[in-house]
Amino acid sequence: MRKHVSVLMIATVLAAAVAGGGCFLRQSRNQGSVDTAPTPLASGELARQIPADTIVTLEEFGDYQCPPCGALHPGLKQLKQEFGTRLNFVFRNLPLTTIHKNAMAAAQAAEAARMQDRFWEMHDLLYENQDLWKDDINPRAIFLKFAADLGLDKDRFARDMDNEQVKLRIEADQSVALERGINGTPTILIDGRELRPEGTNPEGIRKGIEFILAKKASATP
Numbered sequence: 001m002r003k004h005v006s007v008l009m010i011a012t013v014l015a016a017a018v019a020g021g022g023c024f025l026r027q028s029r030n031q032g033s034v035d036t037a038p039t040p041l042a043s044g045e046l047a048r049q050i051p052a053d054t055i056v057t058l059e060e061f062g063d064y065q066c067p068p069c070g071a072l073h074p075g076l077k078q079l080k081q082e083f084g085t086r087l088n089f090v091f092r093n094l095p096l097t098t099i100h101k102n103a104m105a106a107a108q109a110a111e112a113a114r115m116q117d118r119f120w121e122m123h124d125l126l127y128e129n130q131d132l133w134k135d136d137i138n139p140r141a142i143f144l145k146f147a148a149d150l151g152l153d154k155d156r157f158a159r160d161m162d163n164e165q166v167k168l169r170i171e172a173d174q175s176v177a178l179e180r181g182i183n184g185t186p187t188i189l190i191d192g193r194e195l196r197p198e199g200t201n202p203e204g205i206r207k208g209i210e211f212i213l214a215k216k217a218s219a220t221p
Contacts, residue, residue, distance in 0.1 A: 064106035075202030112160035
């Protein structure tokens with residue numbers, strides 16, 4: 001799977017063999033200055049009251065209009081179901097507005113849905129109906145229809161798309177991407193280690209998760 005990128009990214013690679021296959025992870029750039037734990041404004045962050053050594057955090061920097069992100073979505077959704085409470089899935093908004101004219105509006109729609117506790121439902125609708133809205137002149141009308149389908153208060157949803165808190169959430173995710181040197185989507189990090197582009201597929205991500213879980217298990221007394 002090829003990333004949609006605004007600038008070619010080059011980084012040092014850390015190779016780890018997993019379950020007889022090759023899963024290639026690399027340390028997140030500027031790792032020393034960035035906390036690998038999700039920030040309070042991380043999109044999709046889930047708080048869990050289970051031992052930290054049984055949890056793997058998967059971060060996706062995504063753009064709702066990005067075709068490779070849309071193609072990866074079903075696999076990520078399956079992995080969320082497969083690993084359950086062992087996987088903390090954090091979605092971070094990285095709309096590539098120079099090449100995707102509706103990406104920002106889609107990010108605003110997802111975050112506006114969060115204001116009514118329907119982030120993941122809107123997140124899924126946006127990816128699963130990407131072809132419906134990606135080239136539309138007025139995608140907001142479609143997003144309002146999605147909001148109605150989810151039983152949201154449409155008037156509040158429309159206001160919240162332009163809400164300052166929504167703007168700050170998106171900007172916070174963009175700031176994290178900038179600090180880590182990430183400028184392409186989809187970019188996947190597993191416990192702070194960035195997956196190489198050739199491993200950014202459901203099987204590669206599964207192997208990365210299993211590798212980190214096994215590493216944590218072996219370190220447990």
